[in-house]
Amino acid sequence: MSDEIDPKGLVREAYRIEGISLGECRSIFLDWALSLPEGAQSAPAIRRLLERHATAPEGHPMTQVLTQGLEAGGAPQRRGGRAGRVAG
Numbered sequence: 195m196s197d198e199i200d201p202k203g204l205v206r207e208a209y210r211i212e213g214i215s216l217g218e219c220r221s222i223f224l225d226w227a228l229s230l231p232e233g234a235q236s237a238p239a240i241r242r243l244l245e246r247h248a249t250a251p252e253g254h255p256m257t258q259v260l261t262q263g264l265e266a267g268g269a270p271q272r273r274g275g276r277a278g279r280v281a282g
Contacts, residue, residue: 199239199242199243199246200226200243201229202225202226202229204222204225204226204229205222205223205226205243205247205256205260207222208222208256209247209250209254209256214255214256215255216255216258216259218255219255219256219258219259220259222256222259223256223259223260223263227263236263237264240260240263240264241264243260244257244260244261244264247260
């Protein structure tokens with residue numbers, strides 16, 4: 195099954211891990227964000243993930259991380275080539 199907003203199933207699995215920590219969720223979010231196709235808009239994908247997992251237990255750390263990602267303007271974007279190696 196192909197999932198355009200969570201192709202590796204990272205976020206789905208985060209919600210299934212009992213006792214997952216906030217730090218682990220942040221790491222999963224970063225991996226998810228860097229896996230987005232180039233040029234993809236992260237904010238709509240984050241909104242869809244939040245809608246999809248709206249029935250998760252209250253206070254789940256992955257929901258907190260997704261919400262923070264949305265408030266921060268979305269996920270970090272990978273910079274390739276020289277731009278990724280040289281500090282601005």
